[in-house]
Amino acid sequence: MPLGNSGIGPGLDGSDPARQLQEYVRRGASFSGSEAHVIFNNVEGLFKNVSSITGLDSKDDGRSVCFTDWDLDGDLDIWISNRNGPQIRFFQNSNPSGGHGLNIHLSGKSCNRDAIGARVILKARDKLPQTRTVTAGSGFLAQSSKTLHFGLAKEEIIEKIEIFWPGNKSQIISNIVPGNYHIEQGSEPIAFKVRSKGIEKDPNPFQKTFNDRTFLSQRLPLTAFFGRPPEAKNKPLLICLTVEDCKVCAVQTKEWEASPPTGVHLQLISESTLALSDPEKLRIIQLTYDHFFDVSEREIPTPISFLIDQKNRLCVIYRGHIDQDLLLEDCMNINIDGSQLRSRSVPFIGLWASKHISSARPLDFVEDLLDAGLLDQAANYINKEVNSLKEDELFPMLLKRFEALKSDRAVP
Amino acid sequence: MCLQSSVLLLAALFFFSACNKRQGKDFDTHESKETTLQSEQATIKESEQLAAQIESQLILFAQQIISGALPDSLSDNKEWSQFSNRFINSSEQSRTVKVSVFEIRHAESTVQTVSRIEMKARLKNQNYFGLITQFKSSWSKNEDGQLKVLEIGNPEQTVLNESPILWFSDETDRLTTTEPAFTEHLSMGLDFWLKRIESIHGIDAFINNGMALGDFDGDGRDDIYVCQPGGLPNRLFLHQTDNTIQEAPKKTGANYLDHTSSALFIDIDNDGDQDLTLATPSGIVLLENDKHQSFIERGILQTDEVDCHSLSATDFDMDGNLDLLITFALGSQSLDDDSLFRFDDARDGGSNQLFRGDGKWSFSEVTALSGLSEGNDRHSLAASWHDYDLDGDPDLYIANDYGQNQLYRNDVRDGSRFFSEIANEIGIEDRGAGMSVSWADYNRDGLPDLYVGNMYSNAGKRITGLSGFMPKNKELTKHYRRFAKGNTLFKQQKNGAFIDSGSATTMGRWAWSSVFADLNNDGWEDLIVANGYISGPRPDDL
Numbered sequence: 014m015p016l017g018n019s020g021i022g023p024g025l026d027g028s029d030p031a032r033q034l035q036e037y038v039r040r041g042a043s044f045s046g047s048e049a050h051v052i053f054n055n056v057e058g059l060f061k062n063v064s065s066i067t068g069l070d071s072k073d074d075g076r077s078v079c080f081t082d083w084d085l086d087g088d089l090d091i092w093i094s095n096r097n098g099p100q101i102r103f104f105q106n107s108n109p110s111g112g113h114g115l116n117i118h119l120s121g122k123s124c125n126r127d128a129i130g131a132r133v134i135l136k137a138r139d140k141l142p143q144t145r146t147v148t149a150g151s152g153f154l155a156q157s158s159k160t161l162h163f164g165l166a167k168e169e170i171i172e173k174i175e176i177f178w179p180g181n182k183s184q185i186i187s188n189i190v191p192g193n194y195h196i197e198q199g200s201e202p203i204a205f206k207v208r209s210k211g212i213e214k215d216p217n218p219f220q221k222t223f224n225d226r227t228f229l230s231q232r233l234p235l236t237a238f239f240g241r242p243p244e245a246k247n248k249p250l251l252i253c254l255t256v257e258d259c260k261v262c263a264v265q266t267k268e269w270e271a272s273p274p275t276g277v278h279l280q281l282i283s284e285s286t287l288a289l290s291d292p293e294k295l296r297i298i299q300l301t302y303d304h305f306f307d308v309s310e311r312e313i314p315t316p317i318s319f320l321i322d323q324k325n326r327l328c329v330i331y332r333g334h335i336d337q338d339l340l341l342e343d344c345m346n347i348n349i350d351g352s353q354l355r356s357r358s359v360p361f362i363g364l365w366a367s368k369h370i371s372s373a374r375p376l377d378f379v380e381d382l383l384d385a386g387l388l389d390q391a392a393n394y395i396n397k398e399v400n401s402l403k404e405d406e407l408f409p410m411l412l413k414r415f416e417a418l419k420s421d422r423a424v425p
Numbered sequence: 426m427c428l429q430s431s432v433l434l435l436a437a438l439f440f441f442s443a444c445n446k447r448q449g450k451d452f453d454t455h456e457s458k459e460t461t462l463q464s465e466q467a468t469i470k471e472s473e474q475l476a477a478q479i480e481s482q483l484i485l486f487a488q489q490i491i492s493g494a495l496p497d498s499l500s501d502n503k504e505w506s507q508f509s510n511r512f513i514n515s516s517e518q519s520r521t522v523k524v525s526v527f528e529i530r531h532a533e534s535t536v537q538t539v540s541r542i543e544m545k546a547r548l549k550n551q552n553y554f555g556l557i558t559q560f561k562s563s564w565s566k567n568e569d570g571q572l573k574v575l576e577i578g579n580p581e582q583t584v585l586n587e588s589p590i591l592w593f594s595d596e597t598d599r600l601t602t603t604e605p606a607f608t609e610h611l612s613m614g615l616d617f618w619l620k621r622i623e624s625i626h627g628i629d630a631f632i633n634n635g636m637a638l639g640d641f642d643g644d645g646r647d648d649i650y651v652c653q654p655g656g657l658p659n660r661l662f663l664h665q666t667d668n669t670i671q672e673a674p675k676k677t678g679a680n681y682l683d684h685t686s687s688a689l690f691i692d693i694d695n696d697g698d699q700d701l702t703l704a705t706p707s708g709i710v711l712l713e714n715d716k717h718q719s720f721i722e723r724g725i726l727q728t729d730e731v732d733c734h735s736l737s738a739t740d741f742d743m744d745g746n747l748d749l750l751i752t753f754a755l756g757s758q759s760l761d762d763d764s765l766f767r768f769d770d771a772r773d774g775g776s777n778q779l780f781r782g783d784g785k786w787s788f789s790e791v792t793a794l795s796g797l798s799e800g801n802d803r804h805s806l807a808a809s810w811h812d813y814d815l816d817g818d819p820d821l822y823i824a825n826d827y828g829q830n831q832l833y834r835n836d837v838r839d840g841s842r843f844f845s846e847i848a849n850e851i852g853i854e855d856r857g858a859g860m861s862v863s864w865a866d867y868n869r870d871g872l873p874d875l876y877v878g879n880m881y882s883n884a885g886k887r888i889t890g891l892s893g894f895m896p897k898n899k900e901l902t903k904h905y906r907r908f909a910k911g912n913t914l915f916k917q918q919k920n921g922a923f924i925d926s927g928s929a930t931t932m933g934r935w936a937w938s939s940v941f942a943d944l945n946n947d948g949w950e951d952l953i954v955a956n957g958y959i960s961g962p963r964p965d966d967l
Binding site for chain 2: 059083142148
């Protein structure tokens with residue numbers, strides 16, 4: 014799946030500004046962010062910007078807009094989906110004009126049952142006609158209600174409505190007043206009824222509650238960087254990076270001092286010590302963390318911990334405090350694979366349409382090391398993992414890039 | 426990948442200009458790349474820095490207006506004073522100000538700008554009051570590099586609004602508080618999940634996910650289906666009698682974890698209940714509504730591409746079975762061959778696909794057969810069906826990023842349906858960064874009109890408006906300017922051609938869904954434009 018790759022070509026000068034722009038955004042910058050929604054009021058065919066008095070001017074990076082008369086009070090309410098949280102917002106229409114509404118839900122008989130494509134023209138006394146069409150999919154990634162809504166100013170009297178059923182004769186209805194109706198093709202309108210369905214709520218909607226850790230769906234070998242002491246031979250390794258002035262780190266360390274985590278071999282690493290003794294290793298921890306996600310952390314959350322299995326492959330990334338029960342559970346599941354592993358790697362349960370299950374690609378990780386200029390570490394990694402890397406068809410190209418970078422460095 | 430709708434060249438320029446405005450220190454620019462841009466960047470860089478300074482000066486000015494303390498030089502100015510008088514005594518907490526410079530011209534020792542100030546506040550009489558005005562100003566630079574305002578012109582093109590009540594109230598909390606799927610998942614936002622879900626599941630910083638309304642449980646009320654990126658479940662919320670929402674139980678089978686760009690509630694099998702279709706990288710997932718209780722998967726329509734966007738349904742051949750159109754932005758060739766990409770006329774997009782419904786859950790892929798393969802290589806973000814020529818069958822408009830849009834007229838040729846692409850012929854190609862399509866008869870003359878969402882960018886307008894911007898290619902410069910211009914309202918004329926009906930509705934900002942709806946029940950369809958591209962955790966903006 015190409016999501017996450019830059020498919021956009023070179024810019025003005027052969028550089029790749031789009032990729033740089035992506036990198037910029039991945040590091041947390043904004044791009045035309047914090048812009049409020051805009052509303053133009055149609056005043057008899059001329060538009061006026063009324064955004065400031067509509068109350069609709071939230072700034073959540075809106076995407077789709079869907080209309081429906083949600084509370085059946087005669088005016089259109091709005092659901093908006095957003096990039097930022099909350100990812101959906103509901104705006105209830107307070108209709109300051111005091112006008113009425115006519116809602117019509119159509120159902121076709123000799124055309125498609127949803128009557129998609131049906132056009133309805135409403136003629137009110139002394140007014141220009143209003144036209145609405147049943148549509149499925151409009152705007153951007155949005156589907157509004159298929160119930161048609163007509164706004165009617167105060168005192169407006171409907172003369173008739175005419176329904177143009179798709180591929181069929183039109184139908185005229187002349188005695189209708191504001192309200193909610195269902196109209197079946199060829200029949201008179203009937204007042205719209207809301208029925209109670211009462212679908213039972215899940216007693217426990219989240220069988221898996223969200224924890225702030227990622228049980229990875231990929232198994233990235235890390236033998237090159239995290240050695241395993243003899244006493245940890247048959248146990249998963251838990252590497253925990255702590256920093257000074259971090260309350261959670263202190264709490265966690267104290268807990269483990271009192272009672273070490275069971276089932277794993279724990280290695281506590283202090284950031285300040287590592288920064289002095291092996292700064293490259295610190296970069297590798299950051300790179301390893303960033304490798305899996307489409308954003309880069311500005312700072313590593315602390316404490317941060319890696320659970321590494323007996324084959325020296327990274328399995329779980331923990332942010333912050335680790336719950337002992339969760340750790341035990343993760344250790345028990347450390348060898349699952351296939352669809353079981355995929356399910357466990359996401360925070361909520363659900364179904365997959367895709368049958369394809371991705372696996373780790375150590376080659377990409379080496380690319381990350383090269384991007385970061387860590388040539389020696391990359392050499393080390395290639396050396397240790399050459400067998401699995403060889404299986405990747407792009408391995409010869411990787412070696413080429415590596416050699417090129419190495420000779421670049423050799424020439425001052 | 427999906428840098429959709431960020432116009433590439435402008436993006437590049439913004440990118441470099443933004444580096445100059447940026448305060449943080451954790452961003453490394455690539456020296457070599459910067460220097461190769463030097464010839465054009467020198468003026469742009471300088472100009473963008475000035476624009477940023479002028480904007481901050483204008484914010485101070487706007488604050489003076491709103492607090493009733495106009496600078497001495499303007500205290501005699503009738504119009505500014507009048508504005509200011511309206512705001513005096515407004516509640517301080519209610520005041521907001523936004524300033525943008527969208528045209529900047531450099532003369533020998535001065536700088537001329539056209540700017541816009543947007544202000545709002547709650548007045549003493551409790552009315553909501555808003556003001557948008559455009560004006561010219563000129564500036565000079567002191568020896569110490571400080572900016573000095575020479576003149577602030579009279580307000581022009583002013584929009585004033587006042588209302589005792591807001592049209593809308595945000596009732597999200599009331600409707601969702603008891604719903605764990607909202608509080609634990611949807612309340613967080615994409616940036617939160619980007620750091621917790623592996624990108625291989627189909628989640629990235631530029632991903633877009635839509636939403637659909639339809640009556641799943643047959644109670645007569647619209648329910649809501651929220652699409653999510655890969656690794657997060659889509660959510661089906663049922664409309665309760667008290668108008669709150671409650672997630673459908675897991676056994677309903679609606680919680681797909683694949684990246685879902687859009688979804689539709691439609692009655693595919695014409696049996697009177699709402700089935701569900703999903704646009705995913707694996708294809709179009711077809712879900713049959715089983716007795717208003719759950720969904721049964723009835724197969725996946727395999728697609729040739731994976732960067733899916735819009736899903737729309739129609740009955741284009743009038744056989745009573747619904748047909749499905751799916752659009753794609755990137756194409757598989759986009760990844761291999763950069764040479765095909767032109768930011769003003771990209772032809773390396775994914776091919777959109779039309780599936781004809783044949784009844785009984787069977788579909789035939791008819792893209793080529795129906796004539797839709799004509800020009801089918803653009804980055805298509807949105808599509809909508811509408812019988813624009815009132816001949817009784819639905820026609821198709823597609824909004825494309827990085828290039829012109831398409832209108833496929835539904836014709837009958839040799840006894841079967843055939844689409845002819847005629848956007849240029851009738852004047853609605855709207856070359857730009859198309860993102861959204863909406864049809865309506867906004868002027869109530871009986872003829873369908875069209876509103877197309879495009880990017881609007883102050884920075885883009887400033888940069889492309891500079892006299893030094895790409896001086897060698899006037900034609901291309903025109904196109905680039907067009908890309909930052911904003912939304913387009915097309916009015917249909919009696920002869921079937923469309924005209925751009927003016928500038929009042931162009932400034933929709935970044936503009937995603939840009940759609941018609943009668944919001945105030947006066948019978949005239951208004952416009953709403955959903956906004957904002959990416960508001961990152963860092964405050965600096967491009």
